[in-house]
Amino acid sequence: MRIQFQSPALLLVAILLLSLAATGATVYIAASQPALDRAITSRAGALPLIVEGDAERLVTGIAAPDLAGRQEIIDQNRLSAQLAREPGAGLLLEPEDFVEDPDMLPSYAANDRFYARQGVIRRLLDRDTVLLARPADSGFSGGIVLEPAQVLSARGIGALAAPFWIQIGSGLVVIVVAAVFIALRPKSFAVLSFAFAGLGITGAAYTAAIYSSRQFGMDPGLMLGLSELNHVFTVSFGVGMIALFTVYPARICAPTWTVLPAAAISYGSLVAYRNRLLPHDVVMLQNIVALLLLAILAMVFLQYRATRGRPADRAALVWLGMSVVVGATTFVALVILPVALGRPGFVTQAFGFILLAMIYVGIAFAVSRYRLFDIGRWSYRILIYAGMIVSLLALDVAFVLGLQMSEQASLAIASAIMLAVYFPLRDLVQERFVPTARQNLPELYRQAVASAYKFTPQARQAAWRRLMEDAFQPGHVEQPDAVPQAVAVRSEGIEIALPGYPWSEPLALGFAAQGRRLFGTQDVKLVEELAEIAASAHADRLSYEKGAEEERQRIARDLHDDVGATLLSGLHAVDEGRRQETLVEALSDIRRIAHDLSGQEQSMEQLVAQLRHDMRQRANAQARGFEWPLGSADDDDTVLPYRFHQHLSAAVREAVSNALKHGTGTIRVIAEIENGTLLVGISNEVSEAASPDRHGIGLKNIASRAAELGGHAEATSGAGRFDVSMSLPLPHARPQPGDAG
Secondary structure (H helix, E strand, O other): OOOOOOOHHHHHHHHHHHHHHHHHHHHHHHHOOOEEOOOEEEEOOEEEEEEEOOEEEEOOEEEOHHHOOOOOOOEHHHHHHHHHHOOOOEEEOOHHHHOOOHHHOOOHHHHHHHHHHHHHHHHHOOOOEEEEEEEOOOOOOOEEEEEEEEEEOOOOHHHOOHHHHHHHHHHHHHHHHHHHHHHHOOOOHHHHHHHHHHHHHHHHHHHHHHHHOOOOOOOHHHHHHHHHHHHHHHHHHHHHHHHHHHHOOOOOOOHHHHHHHHHHHHHHHHHHHHHOOOOHHHHOHHHHHHHHHHHHHHHHHHHHHHOOOOHHHHHHHHHHHHHHHHHHHHHHHHHHHHHHOOOOOOOOHHHHHHHHHHHHHHHHHHHHHHOHHHOOOHHHHHHHHHHHHHHHHHHHHHHHHHHOOOHHHHHHHHHHHHHHOHHHHHHHHHHHHOOOOOOOHHHHHHHHHHHHOOOOHHHHHHHHHHHHHHHHOOOEEEOOOOOOOOOEEEHHHOEEEEOOEOOEOOEEEEOHHHHOOOOOHHHHHHHHHHHHHHHHHHHHHHHHHHHHHHHHHHHHHHHHHHHHHHHHHHHOOOOHHHHHHHHHHHHHHHHHHHHHHOOOOEEHHHHHHHHHHHHHHHHHHOOOOEEOOOOHHHHOOOEEOHHHHHHHHHHHHHHHHHHHHHOEEEEEEEEEEEOOEEEEEEEEEOOOOOOOOOOOHHHHHHHHHHHHOOOEEEEEEEOOEEEEEEEEEOOOOOOOOOOOO
8 A cells, every 4th residue: 555645734744753753762762871870071072070069070980890999909000900901890081982973083993992992881881880080189199089880771861961952953953844845845856855965964963962972881883883874864965965956946967967976986985984995084984075065066166157147046046055055164164174184173063963954944044035946935934834833733742641731721831832932942042052162170270280399480480371371371471560469350351460479470461362252250260279279289399398308307417416426436435346336336327327318118027127137246246145036027018207217226226235235145136016016125134233224324215216106115124134125106007297208
């Protein structure tokens, strides 16, 4: 049974129903894609941002929840190494992962890598939870934070961003216009050509809307299929326009002479691109579109010559030619051509489809003036009436099915809405979808911190000036005539004056954005925010330099007080054994200080081994026995700050010196760690006639050094032995104030 549409209205309704079905399917596919339950700002060709209140934090990676809690993953490099060892466990994100369209990639290899990475991301989104990696401190130390995020099986219609709806709206407008023309002249080759081009725009807009609005990743098979359909629809637009200008306003030649070669070259190039039969740079979509545009321009030129002496046709050609050429040329210049030259597009792809939709808006305008395709003035009225009827029917159905309203009430309300909200809604849509430039705040924050850490005052001032230039693109930067106390806008927005800071002299910036706008209060807030960040970094740098200077002064005091005093004591010693002992002590001090100056860290096990070696040499030099058995301290890898091992070394040497001087027999030393505390004991025999002084100067020095480290020391005697014991909390158990670094 063959269905024939004798009424233009029935044909129009049928086409519109098919269009709405295609629109619903597109929205359904896009809304069915998985997403995260976090507020995320996706940016074409750039890493996404997590929105937390007024702050935006860069997302640098996505990983499986299995990596949570691993202590070894503390920075970006270690995360990268871990993901390399576990393929499929996650990815460090790249700007290329968020390109609007895969055909913007520069090579076949880049396409393969893109789809492979999309597959990894999509498989991660099949889990209930993923980990998002972001810099721990604005990204300057390399540290990262892995934050869990719940995965939603479907993002929902409400989560679809404005660019998605712009593309859907543009495609729907185009197909509605094309449907009206087909309904009026279904057998006209010019109308069919025009409608075929409109189908190309709508199909390209719908397919691109799905994958360009993805939050993180999409199934690579689905995305590849949509991308290939997008290529076919895009080329169809060009072929349709060539067919249109072959026969309208004047017939130049038989359509087979232009349409068949254009279709063969265009679709053949797509086949070659799909099967990689020719180099990527030859058959990339951007080149095909550029060739089609050149062919359209050539057809417009031929039409211009063919309509010479035919004013009505020439007038129609002016409107149609302007609509097609200006819209398509602007789209190619702003979207297609930059990609073909290896640069990002000047506008988003969504905005580009608005430009293509302008072609049809221009033609619709021409309908009412120049009777396009011989349809007549009443065709324009049909277009308006059909649009109003479809809108009324859509609102009526929505109210009846969605709000359970009566048919009479829903029709009345839908009619009132059509009359009341059309013009305000038009203005609102225009205001909302006009793209606005945004400053790269994460990069500006990074520069603010980096400016404070430059080595010299001149470098810090130059870095701050470059930061201001990057933030505002001023026409000039100079010294202000009058130095302000705070950031201030002057000359009615022409200039903004900055006060002097510890890292920069006062500055005056003139003509924001190279004179395209005025400075305002938002610029004042940005400068104050950047200055606050730089001031914090500047204070941190001063604190670090102060700590480093204090460390150098402590080492200098140790060289003077410890080594110098020990050598001086050795020079005046009468006993050769005592002289040897002091030389060994001095060498030990010098070795310890040199080790600290080298910047190498020293652990507990290294310090215990060194002290054991030095004390045994001292005991052997005086023919005394020495025992220091291995203990739990020999297995401890705690990194000791300079202050800790300096006091510990001095205390042990003082206790052993006391044993050598006043004791007899074998000296025994133990070092154990219990519950985060280092326990050190030095024991020696004493003669019955000896009466050890438990309050001598040496023992007081030992107690004083132990107290400096937050611990305590005591001396006891009995049963012919003298014992010195120390209890010291390890550095990881108790922070050491004043330690540099």
